[in-house]
Amino acid sequence: MRIGIDLGGTSVKAALCEEDGTLLAKQSTPTRTGDAAGLCADMKLLALALCGERGIAPNQVSSIGIGVPGSFDKETCTLKFGTNLGMNNVCFAEAFQPEFSCTVQLDNDANCAALGEATAGAAKDARNMLMVTLGTGVGGGIIIDGKLYTGCNGIAGEMGHIVIQRDGEPCNCGRKGCLEAYASAAAFVKFAERALAEGRESLLSKNAGHLDAKMICDAVDAGDMLARVLFDEYCENLSNGLASYINIFQPECVVLGGGLAGYGEKLLEPLRRLTIPQTFRSDKRNTEIVCASLGNDAGLIGAAML
Numbered sequence: 001m002r003i004g005i006d007l008g009g010t011s012v013k014a015a016l017c018e019e020d021g022t023l024l025a026k027q028s029t030p031t032r033t034g035d036a037a038g039l040c041a042d043m044k045l046l047a048l049a050l051c052g053e054r055g056i057a058p059n060q061v062s063s064i065g066i067g068v069p070g071s072f073d074k075e076t077c078t079l080k081f082g083t084n085l086g087m088n089n090v091c092f093a094e095a096f097q098p099e100f101s102c103t104v105q106l107d108n109d110a111n112c113a114a115l116g117e118a119t120a121g122a123a124k125d126a127r128n129m130l131m132v133t134l135g136t137g138v139g140g141g142i143i144i145d146g147k148l149y150t151g152c153n154g155i156a157g158e159m160g161h162i163v164i165q166r167d168g169e170p171c172n173c174g175r176k177g178c179l180e181a182y183a184s185a186a187a188f189v190k191f192a193e194r195a196l197a198e199g200r201e202s203l204l205s206k207n208a209g210h211l212d213a214k215m216i217c218d219a220v221d222a223g224d225m226l227a228r229v230l231f232d233e234y235c236e237n238l239s240n241g242l243a244s245y246i247n248i249f250q251p252e253c254v255v256l257g258g259g260l261a262g263y264g265e266k267l268l269e270p271l272r273r274l275t276i277p278q279t280f281r282s283d284k285r286n287t288e289i290v291c292a293s294l295g296n297d298a299g300l301i302g303a304a305m306l
């Protein structure tokens with residue numbers, strides 16, 4: 001048995017999983033932000049409650065994994081900067097003792113989601129896969145030969161920070177022209193707001209100043225010309241990034257997650273059409289581009305599988 005914990009700014013979710021990632025039970029509690037001792041106590045209580053619910057002794061748990069938002073040190077199992085949690089330098093290595101004697105693993109929430117989708121979701125059975133999350137930023141994770149690839153500093157998988165346009169849009173990382181500055185949901189909205197500010201006519205005008213990505217997708221569905229142009233540009237930019245990943249990694253599968261992946265086949269069809277011609281391919285087997293299938297459970301299952 002394994003336990004996965006998803007540490008979020010508003011809630012702490014925990015799941016009990018079998019060794020193959022099958023999810024057996026879930027529980028959650030509000031996050032005590034700014035209270036590290038309280039948070040550790042809550043995590044242990046959740047783990048104990050899950051064991052109680054399924055009649056499992058804590059010593060039957062072989063691994064506990066935590067997906068954290070922010071920077072961390074894998075070796076010491078320490079959250080270094082947890083801005084959303086209001087706490088820094090929190091070591092989780094002994095947070096579950098004495099009841100649980102297994103090791104505690106840590107990774108970021110995007111890497112956990114990638115591992116979850118590779119274990120039990122859209123890329124189940126794929127040995128090599130990439131996850132690209134299209135949310136506030138563009139994040140993701142890299143799975144090579146069934147294992148999470150984390151690099152020499154444990155922080156690999158920053159999919160959003162490849163430059164697709166030299167001297168392009170400013171990115172949150174300090175560089176210019178990163179994929180994130182074009183393909184995040186926030187960037188999609190930024191371009192729409194900019195077009196409206198320039199006086200372009202659109203159904204979106206009535207929501208100017210407080211647009212979200214879903215409103216733009218809905219406007220595409222309603223036949224809005226500006227929304228269609230913005231969406232086509234979005235897909236072209238994203239396809240440049242996806243094609244580069246595919247050419248480097250040749251994964252069996254690229255899984256798209258995050259809010260925009262909710263647009264499903266309507267996003268996948270243009271992306272496949274634009275991405276595949278830019279890639280090196282084989283006659284036999286090529287990379288599939290699909291949407292995530294586990295939703296919020298991906299992070300929980302992935303954390304359990306760390």
Ligand SMILES: [Zn+2]
Binds near residue numbers: 171172173175
């Ligand atoms: Zn960047």
